[in-house]
Amino acid sequence: MSLTFHWFLPTNGDSRDVVGGGHGSPATAFGRYRPPTVAYLSQIARAAESLGFTGALTPTGAWCEDAWLTTAMVSRHTEHLKFLIAFRPGFVSPTLAAQMASTFQRQSGGRLLLNVVTGGESHEQRAYGDFLDKDDRYRRTGEFLHIVRQLWEGKTVDLHGEHIRVEDARLIRVPDPVPEIYFGGSSPIAGEVAARHVDVYLTWGEPPAQVAEKISRIRSLAAREGRTLRFGIRLHVITRDTSAQAWAEAGRLLDGFDPETVRAVQTGLSHSESEGQRRMLALHGGSRDALEIHPNLWAGIGLVRGGAGTALVGSHEEVAERIKEYADLGIDEFVLSGYPHLEEAYWFGEGVLPRLAAQGLWQHPYDDRAGSAAPVPFAV
Numbered sequence: 498m499s500l501t502f503h504w505f506l507p508t509n510g511d512s513r514d515v516v517g518g519g520h521g522s523p524a525t526a527f528g529r530y531r532p533p534t535v536a537y538l539s540q541i542a543r544a545a546e547s548l549g550f551t552g553a554l555t556p557t558g559a560w561c562e563d564a565w566l567t568t569a570m571v572s573r574h575t576e577h578l579k580f581l582i583a584f585r586p587g588f589v590s591p592t593l594a595a596q597m598a599s600t601f602q603r604q605s606g607g608r609l610l611l612n613v614v615t616g617g618e619s620h621e622q623r624a625y626g627d628f629l630d631k632d633d634r635y636r637r638t639g640e641f642l643h644i645v646r647q648l649w650e651g652k653t654v655d656l657h658g659e660h661i662r663v664e665d666a667r668l669i670r671v672p673d674p675v676p677e678i679y680f681g682g683s684s685p686i687a688g689e690v691a692a693r694h695v696d697v698y699l700t701w702g703e704p705p706a707q708v709a710e711k712i713s714r715i716r717s718l719a720a721r722e723g724r725t726l727r728f729g730i731r732l733h734v735i736t737r738d739t740s741a742q743a744w745a746e747a748g749r750l751l752d753g754f755d756p757e758t759v760r761a762v763q764t765g766l767s768h769s770e771s772e773g774q775r776r777m778l779a780l781h782g783g784s785r786d787a788l789e790i791h792p793n794l795w796a797g798i799g800l801v802r803g804g805a806g807t808a809l810v811g812s813h814e815e816v817a818e819r820i821k822e823y824a825d826l827g828i829d830e831f832v833l834s835g836y837p838h839l840e841e842a843y844w845f846g847e848g849v850l851p852r853l854a855a856q857g858l859w860q861h862p863y864d865d866r867a868g869s870a871a872p873v874p875f876a877v
Contacts, residue, residue, distance in 0.1 A: 499860045500824055500853065501729075503552040503581055504545035504842055505834035506571065508533045509561035511541075513837050514753045517762060518560035519803030531837065533562055539574035541838050548846025549861040552579035554731075554832050556804075557614055559621055565597065572605045577863045580605070581679060581832070583612040586641035587627040587634060592666045594641075595648040602672040609672075612679040613638060613695070615687070618770060629660070631770050635686040637661060642678065642694035649675045679729065683711070683772040692718035695726065697830060701773055702732035702807035703780070704791040709826045716827075729830035730823055733798050733808035736816040736844050747810045750836065751785065751797050759783070759800050766803055777806045793819045808835070813848035820849070821858065 509518045511531040531537055545553055555564040568580040582601075584594070601609045615638045616622045619630065629637060637660035644663060647654045654666040680691050681699035691698045698715050700708055712728050719726045735750075737743040763783040766774060781788055781796040788797045790807070793815050799806020809816045820831065835841025853859040 499862075500820070500858050501551050501830040501862075502549070502850070502859070503554055503579075503830065503832045504541070504550040505832065505838060506533075506538050506541060506553050506555045506567070507834070507838050508538065508555055508564065508567050511537070511837045511839070515750055515798060515801050515836055517758075517801045517803070519556070519558060533567075535567070535570045535574075537839075538567065539571050541842065542571050542575050542578055544839060544842050544846075546575050546578040546863070548842060549850055549859075549863070550578065550842070550846070551862050552581045552608075552610055554581040554612060554834075555583060557583040557585055557612075559624060565601075569601070569604075572608060577608070579608040579610050581610040581612050583614050585614050585616050585622075585625075585627075586638045587616060587622065587629065588625055590663075591641045591644040591661060592648065592654075592663055592668075595645045595668060598645075598676050599649070599668055599670055599672040602674070602676060603670070607674050609676045610679060611676050612681075612699070613642065615682060615690075631684075632686055633660065635682070635684070635690055639690045639694060642690070646694065681731070681773065683776055687772075688715055688718050691715055691726065692722045692724065697727045697729050699729045699731055699830075699832065701777055701805045702730055702794065702809075703776060704794060705822055705826060707776070708823065708828070712827045727829045728827050729832055730828050731805040731832045732834075733805065734816060734833050734835045734841060734845050734849075735795070735808050735810045736813050736841075736848050738812065738848070740812045740815055743810050743812060743815075747795055747797060747808070751788075751800075754785075754797075754801050759785075762801050762803075769803070774803065777804075780807065805834075813852055816845075816849050817852040817856075820853065821856070824858065 510516050510533050542553055555568050557564050564582045568582055572580060598609055615634045640658040640661045644654050644656055648668050649671055651671045655664050677696040679697045679699055680695040700711050735743050735746050766778055777799050780790050781799055788795050790796050793809055793811040795808045795810045798808050809819050850859055
């Protein structure tokens, strides 16, 4: 077994402190700010590629740069790294999305993965001209993915659905390979969409018992559809040589949170329509106390950031053990991030990945590191 690890491209900006944003909360930086230039994001992407991350997630929303355009530019500065592009089905037609994905695959050498984001906040959706409610957005997503899948198979599609209508839709060239579809959502209707249409179901970093329950539920739904899914988890990481150093860094980040900003962000997130966001908020309740909600699982990030709000915090050995704990539940893929993303990629890549490799849980996806070292020539 080899686990898969993805990193994150902070297209809302980066910092030595937490950069907020997501699910209706504004992008805010609490320290020195690094703008999301192509040069800086490419630096992160090259580091992730060298360290052995398989791909990099690029987010979507009004709080960050456009994912498609940014990754298209950054991909030119890497060779192997895949790009997990987040996009919202309601903002583009399924035929055009299928064509864009097909083009990206050819131009990048097959390095596209798709993270389908149905959209959890109606007020942000309306800013883009989308006035469907949450359940209808998920039903539309199901129709959207049905069409895209058919087009990628080279079929001509006619569909007069509840929300989408296409006639004589087809692609001149289908993608090779077909991009894998990643998807997350904690509501019942999200589970139905995942079971029917996606390859990898993603959950945010909840405690293992909650993750196990979610995996069991989605796995059962997929089985009813005659399908088998893989499972992934979205987490931040703070890993250091010692546990004390890692927790000291978590404390430094927490000390940088302005109380008024925390209150404002929590007020905004409390109005979220997302079931996943509600579950994230319940982990900390807006309080700075008792933020270690499971050994080495810290809920502090969620005080100032929407979406993924938990981090694995600890020594390299402790973080590796927590990853193994999630893997034992059925998690195959880990989508990780940390502040700042360049430096934290090295902490994880050099500190945790070798320990997982030594246990047979991971291997570098791009080369055989064990057999790549050439003998040192000595004079004879």
